[in-house]
Amino acid sequence: MTRPSVSVVVVSRDRPDALTRCITGLSQVQYDPFEIVVVADPAGIEAVKKMACSDDVKVVAFDQANISAARNAGVVAAAGDVVAFIDDDAVPEPTWLHYLIAPFEQSDVAASGGFVIGRNGISFQWKARLINALGHSEPIEVAEDKATVLRAPTGYAVKTEGTNMAVRRDILVELGGFDPAYHFYLDETDLNMRLARAGHATAICPRAQVHHGFAASVRRRPDRAPSDLFDIGASWAVFARKFIVDTAQDAHWKDVQTSERKRLLSHMVTGRLEPRQVRYLMKRLxxxxxxxxxxxxxxxxxxxxxSDGFKRFPVVARHTHFELSTLRGAAAAREAAKVRVKNAQIVTLIILSRTAMYHHVQFNPAGFWEQKGGQFGKSLRNERIFQWARAKARKKKEMERVAIVRQV
Incomplete structure (x- = not known):
């Protein structure tokens, strides 16, 4: 069976460095055929032009603070059978599309979503969830070694994350794309609800993984404290009008305010917000x-x-390489990693100190994965704090942990 062609849409605004890093990660994705469609403001477009792969990327100029409208612009430019979405502050694992697109071999699958890894590069931020009738998500258990195709129970929808999801293009056309009334927040949730109401099936693909950085924006500071809640309030009002019965809307809005105030107070307790800022943010909500x-x-x-023909991104078949280094040798190891990336390798550099420090993973802008931590520290957060291991044995353990999503 011929693989579906895929258009990967990346929306970017005010984050040219993050966008460059995202595209660098996408350039290592092992799936063919796919194209990259970047919907960006002038700063993002300039960043793409500076990249070596710029001629292989579709660029759509868009300078409005409306992620739904921007995604629709990306869909218009997308010529693939399936349209995948990833945020500009996220980086995919090399096998991302391999796992995310596989369920579309079933004709009844309209959409798919994968797992999202958080800022430490190891723990999951989001896994499998359903959306209830009030728009709130509820976790569900699925097999983590294979895709699960779901049809949501009445009143529910299968949740996909905007930074790691894919939808058949013809279904997006059928549903009208994303609703521009959601400038930010709940945009993909609205689409999930409409997919469910239309009776479509959605696949949850645990091994289709992206690393999500939660980069700063006009609505969120670098420490993740919110700087504005206006669009969150607006999106909840739109969602309620579309999906919540009139008699339940007032109670729902009170619950939203209570939840947001509780979140703000938690930031205040940790010193990230002042009382006057909490009052201001609630006013904006x-x-x-x-x-x-x-x-x-x-x-x-x-x-x-x-609007344009399919622009096939040149996929380079890459070998996977894991390299072990000490802190003292880290600088030289990073330089060697850059060379390996240029020589068509997917590189993971594991830098160990003789400590029990927790491990963290990030995608270096130069194009390699860097994992740092103690030789005796834990990577998975549910492990013991101290783990005795020789350096080579620790390297082997970490290789085995990520091989299924990074080994190609």
Whole structure:
């Protein structure tokens, strides 16, 4: 069976460095055929132009603070059978599309979603979830060694994450794409609800993994404290109008305010917010909700045919290499890793200190994975704090931990 062609849409605004890193990661994805569609502001477009692969990337100019409209612009440009989405502050594992797209071999699968790894590069931020009738997510258990195809129970929808999801292009056209009434937040949740109402199946693919960085934005500071809640309030108002019965909307809004205030107070306790900032943010939440109550709603029409032909990204078959280093030799090891990347290798550099420090993983902008931690420290957060191991044995353990998603 011929593999579906895939268009990977990346929306970027005010984060050119993160976008460059994301595209570097996408350039190592082992799937063919796929294309990269970047929907970006002027700074993002300039960043793409500076990359060696710039001629192989579709670029769509878009300079509005509306992620739904931006994604629709990406869908219009996308010529693949399936459209995948990843955020500009995320990086995929090399096998990402291999696992995310495999379920589409079943004709009844309309969408798929994978697991998302958080800022430490090891722990999962999001796994499998359902959305209930009030728009809140609930975790569910699925097999973690294979994809699970789900049809949500009545009143529920299967949750996919905007930074790690894929949808058949013809289904996106059928549903009208994303609803521009959601400038930010709940945009993919709205699509999930409409997919469920239309009776479509969604696959959850645990091994389709991306690392999500939670980069700073106009709505979120580098320490993850919110800087504005206007769009969150507006999006909840839109969601309620579309999916929550009138008699339950007031109680739902009270619950949202209580939840957001609790979140803000937790930031205040840790010193990330001051009391006056909490009051301001709650005021912005309420102002957004008022505007969301009168915004025009309804999914925007995306074109049945792409605006341009399929721009196949040149996939380089890469070998996987794991390298062990000490802190003292880390600088030289990083330089060697850069050379290996240029020689078509997927490189994981494991830098161990003679400590029990927790492990962290990040994707270096030069194109290699870097894992740092103590030789006796834990990587998975549910492990023992101290683990005796020789350096080579520790390297082998970490290789085995990630091989299924990084080994190609």
């Amino acid at each position: 309420r102002a957004g909700h008022a505007e969301g109550g009168v915004r025009p709603v309804g999914a925007n029409q995306v074109t049945r045919h792409a």
